[in-house]
Amino acid sequence: MTFKSRTAIRLSDGRELIYFNEEEGSHRAEYPDTRQLPPPPPTSQLRYDPLVDEWIAVAAHRQTRTFLPPSDACPLCPAKPTFAGEIPAPDYDVVVFENQFPSFSDRVAPGEVDEINPMVPVRPGVGRCEVVCFTSDHNSYFGALTPARVRTVVDVLADRTAEISAMPGVAQVFPFENRGVEIGVTLHHPHGQIYAYPTVPPRTKLMLAAAARYLSRTGNDLYTDVLAAEREQGTRIVGANEHWTAFVPAAARWPFEVQIAPHRKVADIPALSDQERDAFGPLYLDVLKRFDGLFGKPMPYISAWHQAVVGEGRDLGYLHLQLFSIRRAADKLKFLAGSESAMGYFVNDIVPERAAQLLRDAA
Structure with missing residues (x-):
């Protein structure tokens, strides 16, 4: 592994955040999350479509996710005196944290229904969604990273794939990056995501x-x-x-x-x-x-x-x-x-x- 240390903390709502540090002696994990966040939402609902033999995730809480904020209010930038986002440390190399608006998670709401009607079974969308920040530089992009940083990202994806694959109910681990508003990006900061699907995707x-x-x-x-x-x-x-x-x-x-x-x-x-x-x-x-x-x-x-x-x-x-x-x-x-x-x-x-x-x- 190219990263020298791996330190995990909990954000104020209980979600996990992991710093992957390229140098020894990092103190990033010592910075607490000073926000007072509400509890994370329950996981999505999976509904089965019998006509095409596919599962569809319904995640209504994602309708309120952050959408193209100004650069001085970017939740993926390091913390600063005027704004606290998702990452409490004042700088970082590569960071991974649980998505605040996950499509899949292990937080199952009580009283989950088991069918819409006899043709449409329903189950919790148990899985995991993580955000991967490639750099602390808000104005950069993946293509501007050094080969050494790309190697760190690959090692981070290897770490997360191995750990998430061992979680109960995970069928496939899918790392990806979306770039550009034309694609549907809602945050400009260079980042990717990891989806752990509860069923094998189509x-x-x-x-x-x-x-x-x-x-x-x-x-x-x-x-x-x-x-x-x-x-x-x-x-x-x-x-x-x-x-x-x-x-x-x-x-x-x-x-x-x-x-x-x-x-x-x-x-x-x-x-x-x-x-x-x-x-x-x-x-x-x-x-x-x-x-x-x-x-x-x-x-x-x-x-x-x-x-x-x-x-x-x-x-x-x-x-x-x-x-x-x-x-x-x-x-x-x-x-x-x-x-x-x-x-x-x-x-x-x-x-x-x-x-x-x-x-x-x-x-």
């Missing part, structure tokens, strides 16, 4: 089913063979090093989409070796700079770590990062309209091979 279910069918038919691992085919063909490769390859999927759904995968099959971030963790940052930072270079301005994106599930089907998982943007031109966004939103049938505006070439050309 996309993961599809990926597991496809991998299981391929294994049964060929005896091979699906993602391993997809990555090998992309590396051999080379047409859609954006960048690579000894341990990782970044490529545009041949059937990309989004105008600009890149997957970054390790050459060795591993289930999740904790399984990455030191060499693989070191090699990830330089390649990822290069891809992020290419995204920003496409149109000469900050690119809105979602960066999503696909990890193996915790339970059945874990052996089918192949860790990879999916990075994609809804921007299809300098002044145009890709909206999920009728076909995508209603039917889940994507229509891409940019040929994937063209997207790969544009990203290779973007300096």
Whole structure:
């Protein structure tokens, strides 16, 4: 691990906050949360949709979450005499804390109903939601981090994935970052999130089913063979090093989409070796700079770590990062309209091979 110490405190409402310190001798955990916060909300409600065999989370308390506050009232900045946010210390390296407005948590409200009607079972949305602050610099962004800080973030995600995966009721741990108001960001400070889902998400279910069918038919691992085919063909490769390859999927759904995968099959971030963790940052930072270079301005994106599930089907998982943007031109966004939103049938505006070439050309 690149961080030198890991110190945890409790915020005034009982939520956990963890400082990951890159230097020895940090006293950050000595600063108390001086706010007087109400108790955290009860967890969300899961409702089963029998028509598509999916669970939907209903989290009404999130309607009141913080929305684009001014920079001097940012809850993710270090504490200062004029404002106290989520982080009590006056500075930090990387911080993780329980989300104040979680989609999933272990705080189950009494008297939870068990069905809406006989067709729609209901259960508590037991899980966990955490916020990951990459830097104390409010005006920075992930692409401006040093490779050393990216390595720290990877180690932090490994720490959290291992710990959260061991919590009761967790089906999959999903770290991600949203960037840009076009994506729906509500806080400008550089940060990501970690969702611990109580059920296997729909996309993961599809990926597991496809991998299981391929294994049964060929005896091979699906993602391993997809990555090998992309590396051999080379047409859609954006960048690579000894341990990782970044490529545009041949059937990309989004105008600009890149997957970054390790050459060795591993289930999740904790399984990455030191060499693989070191090699990830330089390649990822290069891809992020290419995204920003496409149109000469900050690119809105979602960066999503696909990890193996915790339970059945874990052996089918192949860790990879999916990075994609809804921007299809300098002044145009890709909206999920009728076909995508209603039917889940994507229509891409940019040929994937063209997207790969544009990203290779973007300096």
